[in-house]
Amino acid sequence: MHASFFFLAAAEDGADAGKAIALALGIGLGALGAGVGIGNIFGSMIQAVARQPELRGELTGIQWLGFALTEAVVFYGLIGGLLAYVLV
Amino acid sequence: MKRALAVVALLALTLPSLAFAQSGEDETKFDPSEEWNLKTWGPDLKIGPIDMSINKAVAYLMLATIVSIVIGIAFMRIRPGRGPNRRQALGEAIYEIAQVQVAEQGLPTKAIGRWFPYVATLMIFIWVVNILGFIPLPLSDERWHVAGISIPTLAIFAATSTLSVTLALALMTFVFTHVEGIRENGSWAYFKSWIPDVPKAMLPMIIPLEILGQFMRLISLSVRLYANMLAGHMLILTFIGLIFLVTPWVFPFSVLLATVFYLFEVLIVVSIQAYIFAALSAIYIGSAIEPEH
Numbered sequence: 001m002h003a004s005f006f007f008l009a010a011a012e013d014g015a016d017a018g019k020a021i022a023l024a025l026g027i028g029l030g031a032l033g034a035g036v037g038i039g040n041i042f043g044s045m046i047q048a049v050a051r052q053p054e055l056r057g058e059l060t061g062i063q064w065l066g067f068a069l070t071e072a073v074v075f076y077g078l079i080g081g082l083l084a085y086v087l088v
Numbered sequence: 089m090k091r092a093l094a095v096v097a098l099l100a101l102t103l104p105s106l107a108f109a110q111s112g113e114d115e116t117k118f119d120p121s122e123e124w125n126l127k128t129w130g131p132d133l134k135i136g137p138i139d140m141s142i143n144k145a146v147a148y149l150m151l152a153t154i155v156s157i158v159i160g161i162a163f164m165r166i167r168p169g170r171g172p173n174r175r176q177a178l179g180e181a182i183y184e185i186a187q188v189q190v191a192e193q194g195l196p197t198k199a200i201g202r203w204f205p206y207v208a209t210l211m212i213f214i215w216v217v218n219i220l221g222f223i224p225l226p227l228s229d230e231r232w233h234v235a236g237i238s239i240p241t242l243a244i245f246a247a248t249s250t251l252s253v254t255l256a257l258a259l260m261t262f263v264f265t266h267v268e269g270i271r272e273n274g275s276w277a278y279f280k281s282w283i284p285d286v287p288k289a290m291l292p293m294i295i296p297l298e299i300l301g302q303f304m305r306l307i308s309l310s311v312r313l314y315a316n317m318l319a320g321h322m323l324i325l326t327f328i329g330l331i332f333l334v335t336p337w338v339f340p341f342s343v344l345l346a347t348v349f350y351l352f353e354v355l356i357v358v359s360i361q362a363y364i365f366a367a368l369s370a371i372y373i374g375s376a377i378e379p380e381h
Contacts, residue, residue, distance in 0.1 A: 065368075
């Protein structure tokens with residue numbers, strides 16, 4: 001049984017533990033913003049379709065485009081965090 | 089149908105975990121990021137500074153190329169006349185997504201003839217690479233010794249979860265965008281179209297930002313696909329890895345969570361990312377051909 005069950009959080013000394021916390025906190029905060037954004041997109045989509053159901057086909061493409069663009073923000077944070085973790 | 093899919097997904101998840109269990113004895117530490125440590129297969133083929141040797145990601149790319157060619161031939165080359173069958177219906181559905189949802193979304197009408205093949209190929213190829221990444225295939229670096237012969241263990245790995253692959257794809261779109269923009273508009277008019285109508289005093293601040301923005305497209309296009317696939321695989325591998333790291337009793341919990349993420353990735357993320365990459369390529373090329381200003 002290992003204490004470090006996440007591959008990055010090999011928390012053998014204090015500095016590594018601090019970096020792991022910073023990485024997790026950064027990704028978590030990034031996910032917070034993206035969560036709000038994705039909720040907004042789908043909420044607006046529901047409202048739009050409720051008002052004008054005949055537009056659903058046209059709106060679906062835009063909805064997924066917006067979803068992927070918003071979702072990607074978390075991953076920029078993830079990649080940035082990983083880079084900072086590995087390089088610093 | 090849905091029940092069959094769940095069973096297949098569960099099987100697909102337990103097979104790699106069995107593979108991990110096999111190889112886990114001689115290793116003291118489980119580390120999912122080892123999966124991205126690409127080892128060279130066979131001889132080192134180096135042409136100057138360019139490394140042409142074959143590794144896991146290259147093998148996956150070659151396989152994906154063959155599969156996408158087969159998809160293209162099987163679904164698009166259909167002899168008409170004997171009434172539509174299922175193969176033809178599926179082929180037409182793929183074509184319609186590529187035409188209506190991707191090409192017409194971004195490309196102006198006069199450019200669809202020239203750039204539809206490119207964006208449709210991007211969509212199908214990226215989808216195939218992504219979906220191959222979630223099918224356990226014996227293309228792993230790890231070996232499983234059974235009855236004297238060593239065979240590669242089953243593992244999941246997507247070539248698009250390496251930055252080099254996605255960056256190469258994004259570079260193609262980047263080059264095509266600017267080549268097409270210059271060819272259609274002339275270089276002066278094209279580069280001038282980057283700069284929006286703002287007061288003259290703002291120009292020193294706007295021009296570097298707009299030039300930077302063109303390069304940010306390259307980064308965002310490649311990192312979006314790369315990080316999505318990387319994070320998806322990392323999540324699944326980490327949840328399966330909990331069994332070997334914490335205690336075997338987390339087995340139901342971790343397999344359940346891994347299955348949920350697996351289904352999310354296979355049903356949503358794989359297709360969305362292929363669609364988004366192709367659609368954004370179409371939008372970028374389209375906006376270079378017909379600038380707004």
